[in-house]
Structure formats: structure tokens, C-alpha cells
Amino acid sequence: MEHNCCDYLLHQIVFDIFDVKPCCEDAKNKESINLIEGFNGTELNIQEYIEKRNELISKFQKGETPTACYNCPQIKKKNWNKEDIYFDRIIVANIAKCSCDCIYCVYTHNNPENKRIFNTRIPYDIKSILTDLKNKNHIKENFMLIVGGGECTEFDDGLLEWLIYFTISLNGRIQILSSGINYSKAIEKILQTGKVELIISPDAGTNSTYKKIKRINKFKNVWKNLEKYVKVSQYNTNSHVEVKYIIIPEINDSINEFDSFLRMCKKINCKNIHLDIEHFWFAENKEKKFPQNIKNILEYIKDREKEFNISFSSETEYWFKTR
Numbered sequence: 001m002e003h004n005c006c007d008y009l010l011h012q013i014v015f016d017i018f019d020v021k022p023c024c025e026d027a028k029n030k031e032s033i034n035l036i037e038g039f040n041g042t043e044l045n046i047q048e049y050i051e052k053r054n055e056l057i058s059k060f061q062k063g064e065t066p067t068a069c070y071n072c073p074q075i076k077k078k079n080w081n082k083e084d085i086y087f088d089r090i091i092v093a094n095i096a097k098c099s100c101d102c103i104y105c106v107y108t109h110n111n112p113e114n115k116r117i118f119n120t121r122i123p124y125d126i127k128s129i130l131t132d133l134k135n136k137n138h139i140k141e142n143f144m145l146i147v148g149g150g151e152c153t154e155f156d157d158g159l160l161e162w163l164i165y166f167t168i169s170l171n172g173r174i175q176i177l178s179s180g181i182n183y184s185k186a187i188e189k190i191l192q193t194g195k196v197e198l199i200i201s202p203d204a205g206t207n208s209t210y211k212k213i214k215r216i217n218k219f220k221n222v223w224k225n226l227e228k229y230v231k232v233s234q235y236n237t238n239s240h241v242e243v244k245y246i247i248i249p250e251i252n253d254s255i256n257e258f259d260s261f262l263r264m265c266k267k268i269n270c271k272n273i274h275l276d277i278e279h280f281w282f283a284e285n286k287e288k289k290f291p292q293n294i295k296n297i298l299e300y301i302k303d304r305e306k307e308f309n310i311s312f313s314s315e316t317e318y319w320f321k322t323r
């Protein structure tokens with residue numbers, strides 16, 4: 001029977017710094033949906049995870065919405081098969097170290113002091129956990145491994161290379177989220193040979209706006225690195241480099257800024273653009289009136305559809321659907 005639920009609850013698993021959970025929507029809903037709390041990297045009790053996941057699915061089956069999922073744009077109504085236990089999206093997000101300092105970063109949003117703590121924290125060993133999931137046949141073929149933040153080019157001991165190798169050896173695809181401030185030979189190599197999506201989010205077309213958002217002075221480096229990655233990716237049809245623009249009201253929501261961003265994309269020959277809305281702002285304002293500046297950007301981009309391949313985050317789609 002059809003009922004509301006979401007793909008992430010069934011088939012995605014996120015390894016966060018302290019928890020294991022099905023999604024990273026916490027920031028948007030202001031409530032965590034951690035299925036295993038206080039995880040420290042010891043053996044993953046997958047049975048416990050599935051049982052807690054099933055409790056949430058049962059709520060959906062009864063026509064209720066778990067409070068952490070309230071108004072989540074990922075919810076869909078269809079026939080769901082909770083007996084088929086596998087993960088087709090795995091997110092590695094247990095290492096928060098990053099030299100960037102974005103104003104919307106989940107690690108520091110509530111407390112800027114966390115930056116120092118997270119940058120020096122020793123993470124748990126993700127390799128043994130992924131190997132164990134593989135050995136227990138919980139990873140679906142053609143799965144997607146998402147290497148999230150911190151910043152993967154700052155991982156220790158060849159971990160990024162290991163994650164790439166692990167994914168390729170299982171015939172999976174890899175999505176790499178990077179600040180773009182460092183150029184990585186490992187990313188260059190996978191862009192040349194593998195199935196990869198690289199996503200970098202400069203969020204700005206001018207140096208001054210970049211500095212306001214990222215609180216570092218690396219605007220030129222990021223666009224230069226992006227240009228190199230785009231060039232390399234052109235020789236492999238399985239490679240995809242995407243430049244992201246997270247709209248942050250009152251900071252980068254003017255048409256002038258967005259137009260500068262599009263000009264930078266054109267200059268480096270990147271056609272793939274992803275539009276998003278800053279998640280903390282979205283959580284606070286999703287019930288309110290559609291902001292005119294966001295609307296202006298969404299309308300402006302429509303006229304450029306021949307020049308760029310444009311995709312939208314679920315938050316952006318949410319505005320479209322509900323207004």
C-alpha cells in the first residue's frame with residue numbers, strides 16, 4: 001500500500017562525527033534523526049540501526065510524520081519495500097577538518113569555537129566500517145559513495161585514495177564534495193578514469209562576496225582549481241564537475257553577484273550548475289513568503305538554460321512546488 005516515506009530513510013546511511021543516521025537534514029528540520037547515537041567507530045550494530053529505522057517507517061505507514069521529518073522535501077508517497085535491506089548511498093562525513101570557514105557550516109554554525117576542536121579531532125576509522133558493510137553484503141551494486149565534509153583533500157594517510165579505490169572496486173560511483181581550495185591529484189586521476197561527480201561550491205562570483213561567505217581569501221585558487229578539474233573531466237564522459245551556488249539571503253542573492261558567478265562559470269567552461277538555498281535560513285523561513293530575490297535568481301537562470309545544465313536542490317524544488 002502506498003504511504004509517505006523517503007528513499008534516504010530506507011537506503012542511505014550517513015557516517016557522521018558522533019552518529020550514524022539516514023540523512024543530513026538535521027540543519028533544515030532543527031531536529032536530529034540519529035539512529036545510532038554516540039557512535040565511536042566500534043563495530044556497527046546494523047540490526048539496531050534497522051530496528052530504529054523501522055520504527056520511523058511504521059510511523060509513516062500509520063499516516064504520521066516523525067517530527068524530525070516534518071515538512072521534509074524528500075518525502076514521497078509510493079509503495080515502499082522495507083524488507084529489502086541495502087544501502088545505495090553511503091555518506092562519509094565523520095572527518096570535520098577543513099581550512100575553509102563557511103558561515104553556513106554545520107560544524108561551526110552554532111559555535112564558531114568548534115572550528116578549532118573539529119580541526120584537531122581524531123576521527124574514527126571509516127575503512128573498517130565500510131569493509132564490514134561490504135563483507136555483509138549491505139552495499140548495493142552501483143551504489144554511490146559521497147565524500148562529504150570536512151574537506152577530503154585534507155584527509156590523512158591516503159584516505160581519499162582508499163575511498164576512491166573502494167568505490168571503484170565495487171563498481172560504484174563516487175561523489176566528492178570539496179571546498180576547492182587545494183588541487184588534488186587523486187581527484188584529477190578519478191576524473192580522468194572513473195565514475196565521479198565533483199561538486200565545488202564557491203557561492204560567489206566576486207572576491208568580496210566569497211570572503212564574506214567563506215571567511216578565507218582563496219577565491220582565485222578555487223576558480224583556478226575548478227578550471228583545471230573541468231579541463232581534465234572533458235576527456236571522460238563518466239566525469240561530471242558541478243559548480244554550486246548556495247543562495248544566502250542578503251549576502252549573495254543579488255542578480256549582479258549571480259551574474260558574476262555565471263560569467264566565472266563561462267570563463268572556466270563549466271556548464272553544470274547546481275542551485276541551492278542555505279539550509280539554516282531555509283529551516284527558519286520555509287513556511288514564509290517566497291523571497292523576491294530568490295525568485296529573481298530562479299527566473300534569471302531560466303533564460304540561460306541553453307548555455308548551462310542547471311539542477312536544483314530539493315529545497316529549491318520545494319519553493320517551486322509549494323508556491
Ligand code: SF4
Nearest residue numbers: 006023025069072074
Ligand atoms: S528528515 Fe527527510 S530525508 Fe531524513 S529521514 Fe526524514 S524524510 Fe527522510
Ligand code: SF4
Nearest residue numbers: 098100102105149150
Ligand atoms: S567547505 Fe564544508 S566543511 Fe569546510 S567550512 Fe565549508 S561547509 Fe564546512
